[in-house]
Amino acid sequence: MKLALGSVLLTDLYELTMLQAYFDAGMNETASFELFVRGLPKERNFLMAAGLEQVLEYLEQLRFTPDELSSLSKTGRFSTPFIRSLEHLRFTGDVDAMREGTIFFPDEPIIRVTAPMREAQLIESRLMNLAHYETVVASKAARCVLAAPDKLLVDFGLRRAHGAEAAWLSARASFLAGFSGTATLAAGLAFGIPIYGTMAHSYVLAHDDEAHAFEQFARSQPENATLLIDTYDTEEAARKIVALAPRLAKDGISLRGVRLDSGDLGEHARRVRGILDAGGLRDVTIFASGNLDEHRLRQLFDDQAPIDGFGVGTRMNTSADAPYLDCAYKLVEYADEPRRKRSEGKASWPGRKAVYRLTGPNGVMAGDWVTLAREKRDGEPLLEAVMRGGKRCGEPVTLQAAREHARRALRALPSAQRTLDVDEPYPVAISDGLRELARRLDEGRKG
């Protein structure tokens, strides 16, 4: 009972029953689906696109193994000719998408898939699973970056992330959004993200003497020791470190930092900074953790708490205040005809779309247009061709390049979107062409 992350069966059953029905009817014309969000959670005033690289990797390797075909067959829900048709199924379609790190808003497609219907439908569940979660995390992490500019921010969230892939992808998405590194070793090594670590309370507790624990750890990690000082009494521990430092210095060992993990972090940081400075340890940095999010970071930042870096875990990895987005992957065109769902409260715009972004002379985003793909507008088109005929257009974008793109994107945010509180909404306009098409489709339906 092992999870195979690349398995094509990592999908909703209905994707395959729909494929069977399309197969029976001989339907497989070209379909365009667009991934977008219907609205912002009230705790967000912008979103940051992420996860495209994982989506493209998924599409490149999409195939049914003989074992998978055999287990499909055993469900008794699928015909043998249909199962045979899946043997050679590959993703042969086109993908247009916003670059990872791009800021986006409701109704703006971030990924468009254009492919034979069965391919485009089959991939829905996993495409959403990947792009939704990384976007959730990048959007949350970006707020942390805005809240504490130029501070060291480290992803600390493996233990309470929702499973291994969430830890893995959130290390990536938070780094993309501007975090400095991660504590999740496997993700750091795989993605080339700097890895950070301190020590656990258990390490201190296992020693009869706290100062002894500190010394042993520092001697074991002579270049990287960050000591956790809140197991018993934070300020007392800071004084122990002042007493210990000269002995370590004699052996060429300098401490990197101390970590606070409980109590009033700002107040402890001030006292500890005082103790360290008075003890000649101005270079020893203060690192803080413990249920942090962008609001706590902003407060500590505004209070000028003398904290150099933060471990931000659970609330970022789970995006605790807004753990999901109201996103959808909707059919917008089939067999060259635009399509539109009209379900109550969930109507979507028809047709293949483009997004254009206007930027003011000050370099700040000034407003977006959502248009039909064939319309032209001023501004920068945000969707670009990333896959054609199942093959990537060019080399994969490196994580560093995506991070640089995200950095520039955050720099161009309007002031209303830089605040953590929801403020005036960013202007996104729907083109007349798009409105006209929707009206025409609704009238055709009624007639």
Place this chain on the structure above:
Amino acid sequence: MKLALGSVLLTDLYELTMLQAYFDAGMNETASFELFVRGLPKERNFLMAAGLEQVLEYLEQLRFTPDELSSLSKTGRFSTPFIRSLEHLRFTGDVDAMREGTIFFPDEPIIRVTAPMREAQLIESRLMNLAHYETVVASKAARCVLAAPDKLLVDFGLRRAHGAEAAWLSARASFLAGFSGTATLAAGLAFGIPIYGTMAHSYVLAHDDEAHAFEQFARSQPENATLLIDTYDTEEAARKIVALAPRLAKDGISLRGVRLDSGDLGEHARRVRGILDAGGLRDVTIFASGNLDEHRLRQLFDDQAPIDGFGVGTRMNTSADAPYLDCAYKLVEYADEPRRKRSEGKASWPGRKAVYRLTGPNGVMAGDWVTLAREKRDGEPLLEAVMRGGKRCGEPVTLQAAREHARRALRALPSAQRTLDVDEPYPVAISDGLRELARRLDEGRKG
């Protein structure tokens, strides 16, 4: 850059730097760590333990591959003798735990690991990652089960679960807690969970005519067709189904159900039930989905909405109102000495503990005692030996057996815990022996 789910590097960097320090100091006495939660989220009045099976599987296969040792070595943070010592590291310890499906409360250990320190420390991150998330989901899903007793509840959450493993584990944890099945195909097949599926709006949209879409789907899935009827006009679609049914019946095809996914679900269900019944389709069930959670389920249930089953996705899989628990894996004993952390607001009880549960003559839970492991109390001991010397005690508990245990556990819940609103807290008492030990340790510290 593939995630290896069983990789021992799926851990926090600090676990390994602590191991290096223990190695340097020759420290590897027996340690006991306990996993518990510090407090209930305000949206929960009980929790359900889950994830133990995945934890045991992880411990059984724990080892460093040559590639992993080589990448550790390349970080430059670890000594060669230490890395060599990891080559033969296996988990050789003991595990005591609550059975999956057991109800539990703050301060009650749900998993205790007793092993040589380095083994017990190394596994912290992934053990928490697995047990925390499944417990989060089982606890949320159990509330859905309480809210809509005897209704068909299906996990619909793959697309917005936080990555693939979250989808996978939440299919399992929700089934354990009493859900009827899942839409996530791979998880259903692997865990033997019944799989359910309907159709997407795109399927209807791809056809020029809604009734034609329904007919094709029903003919393709003659035994399993549940038709989605809210793409355009819900009641009109229900009438189309009434018109279609006799033609299908002639070919021996009977529809299984219809699905509502938008608008006022209770109101639509009443109207649709009326249309179907008047059309002679009393056996066609009504299935509803769309941002459901235990509160919406309870309301629909209380309103006696004629809905037979529910697809419950995003809010369950992400546990949207309480996406994480304040859980900890704390050292409670090292080298035969009890240990206790005293950090502000995060102090924990020392020593290896037991939990005893009293049950009233009516079969209802009456209160728990948290005691030292060596103390005895009336009631049922909740922790049992599940692993000794790295080997399981007996065969793995089947998912069906765990689900049956959960079902009995929910039946024994006091009425205050059966409500969805937080009510009077369940009585959990800390034994005098435990209090006395904590006092003694604190005094020893001060002295």
